[in-house]
Amino acid sequence: MTSSPGMHCNNVTTNQCVKSDGMQEKIHDQEDVGTSGFGSQRAGKQLWNQHLSADEVINTKDEDESPETSPRVTGSYSDFQTSSSKEYQARKKVMNYFQSKPERIELIADVLKYELSRAVSRSVDSIFKSMPLIQTNTEGNAETDIRLQSSVDQDELELSCCGNAEVQVPDVQTEAMSLVVLKPRLENKFVHHHRPQPPILFSNHDSALHEDQPTERIHNTVRQQALRCSQDACSRVGPAKFDTHRNSIKVRSKVNSRSVRSPQTHTAAADPMLMESLCLPHVKIESDCLVKTNLYMLNEGLTTNHLKKAKLMFFYTRYPSSLVLKMCFHDVQFSRCITSQLIKWFSNFREFFYIQMEKFARHALIEGVSDVRGLTVGRQSELFRALNMHYNKANDFQVPDSFLEVAEITLREFYIYISMGKDRDPSWKKAIYKVICKLDSDVPAQFKTRHSA
DNA sequence: ACACCCCCTG
DNA sequence: CAGGGGGTGT
Numbered sequence: 001m002t003s004s005p006g007m008h009c010n011n012v013t014t015n016q017c018v019k020s021d022g023m024q025e026k027i028h029d030q031e032d033v034g035t036s037g038f039g040s041q042r043a044g045k046q047l048w049n050q051h052l053s054a055d056e057v058i059n060t061k062d063e064d065e066s067p068e069t070s071p072r073v074t075g076s077y078s079d080f081q082t083s084s085s086k087e088y089q090a091r092k093k094v095m096n097y098f099q100s101k102p103e104r105i106e107l108i109a110d111v112l113k114y115e116l117s118r119a120v121s122r123s124v125d126s127i128f129k130s131m132p133l134i135q136t137n138t139e140g141n142a143e144t145d146i147r148l149q150s151s152v153d154q155d156e157l158e159l160s161c162c163g164n165a166e167v168q169v170p171d172v173q174t175e176a177m178s179l180v181v182l183k184p185r186l187e188n189k190f191v192h193h194h195r196p197q198p199p200i201l202f203s204n205h206d207s208a209l210h211e212d213q214p215t216e217r218i219h220n221t222v223r224q225q226a227l228r229c230s231q232d233a234c235s236r237v238g239p240a241k242f243d244t245h246r247n248s249i250k251v252r253s254k255v256n257s258r259s260v261r262s263p264q265t266h267t268a269a270a271d272p273m274l275m276e277s278l279c280l281p282h283v284k285i286e287s288d289c290l291v292k293t294n295l296y297m298l299n300e301g302l303t304t305n306h307l308k309k310a311k312l313m314f315f316y317t318r319y320p321s322s323l324v325l326k327m328c329f330h331d332v333q334f335s336r337c338i339t340s341q342l343i344k345w346f347s348n349f350r351e352f353f354y355i356q357m358e359k360f361a362r363h364a365l366i367e368g369v370s371d372v373r374g375l376t377v378g379r380q381s382e383l384f385r386a387l388n389m390h391y392n393k394a395n396d397f398q399v400p401d402s403f404l405e406v407a408e409i410t411l412r413e414f415y416i417y418i419s420m421g422k423d424r425d426p427s428w429k430k431a432i433y434k435v436i437c438k439l440d441s442d443v444p445a446q447f448k449t450r451h452s453a
Numbered sequence: 454a455c456a457c458c459c460c461c462t463g
Numbered sequence: 464c465a466g467g468g469g470g471t472g473t
Binding site: 319 | 456457458459460
């Protein structure tokens, strides 16, 4: 009962911060956009309380019923000091009284033990509840006051019971703050499109976090996440992926990936073994959820959504470089196998593309088209419909004009070569490929942002 | 040796 | 779309 509670508090708090930050990416599809911060906060608290053990529920109740230790909405640090001072004076009188009654010393000792135990429990809980709000909520609303008061309370506790005032909350807050602040701003490319851009729901976590998401929602969702993890995110990945050894590795690779955050590692913070050692049931649940969510966010395999995205990319690039692929699929843990698979996909796309071109070129020759200028590829053309059906089956993506131009050029190339009888050369298509590969255009940034990756 | 591509096949 | 063979370039 010396420094270990304080250390635990700190580690737990750090875990919580990393966790809430790490969860951000899959948050927004689970939140009602119209939910106010306060309402959301309340909902989160309710969910959070469902994780409390019976003892903790009792403590929470006591907290509400004990005015001398309960944080007040309108309270301030000076108020706290004043009340603390009064409390001390009162206790001093009581102690003086009991000094003359030795038989009651044991009783008062028990009472004090109970109070201390309760304060520790409540303080640990208050750290969890207050951290994200302390970081970023600059508005002096009631919620903030409550959280700050809890923080002060907790700080006081650690100063008195841990004897090591340097490790405390401010450092943890600073670290957590850095995680939030360092998150790169997302560019909202979609607003520039003249047509309601299809949501581009490509990948497993296409529901990426909106940049200016209120902290309350992040905070709140961490708790909801803890509840849902066994049904939702966890079900997206195979159960075999969660052995303890891999957990720490995957978490670290997540942090170090081209991901939201700074390259700093939080090994201790993300170490599930450490969190399990804390013997806090709700922390354990969230540690599992954190690990699984991280796995969930960094795919080890390509999904059908990745395939859809790749097909749409084909409208811009027929021969994507590895770099482009990595930029557009940075939610995937790249390996030789993944790269090969992506390359193979585009190879298959090209194959279909060229087959269609050859087919329609020959068809045009048979139909007696005598001038290449008569060969066009419009959006109403049969050729385009065939291509669109293959690469954009849902027809929810606005195919760029540049693709129509490339298709037209390709069709004419095939037509010319065939009409000249060059298709007798076994490698006659190579010359066409050489032309077409130079017609790639840049993949729009929206394919490279976290919204789509 | 390796990466990448095309072609063929199922 | 994936697997595999064969070709080409570095």
